[in-house]
Amino acid sequence: MKFRLYLAVLMSGIMSLLMSGWITFINVGITSNFLTLWAAAWCLAWPVAGLVAFTFGPSAQKLSAWLAKKS
Incomplete structure (x- = not known):
């Protein structure tokens, strides 16, 4: 359970950091308050x-x- 929690926190943190940065860049560009x-x-x-x-x-x-086993 501890591993699952750590994995969820780390993966979600990294993914949300990158995706929020990308979407913010697409929406407003590089501005002074980016x-x-x-x-x-x-x-x-x-x-x-x-x-x-x-x-x-x-x-x-x-x-x-399952997908890996099928391919």
């Missing part, structure tokens, strides 16, 4: 991403194992 907007977007995205990763992680892992 980092502030990015940080705000990341703070909103990370908790949701963490919950999704923790909730659906086991199902995604099973599906990935």
Whole structure:
């Protein structure tokens, strides 16, 4: 359980950081307040991403194992 929690926190943190940065860049470009907007977007995205990763992680892992076995 501890491993699953750490994995969900780390993966969701990395993914939400990169995706919020990319989407913020697409929406506003590089402006003087880009980092502030990015940080705000990341703070909103990370908790949701963490919950999704923790909730659906086991199902995604099973599906990935099944797909790997099929190919």
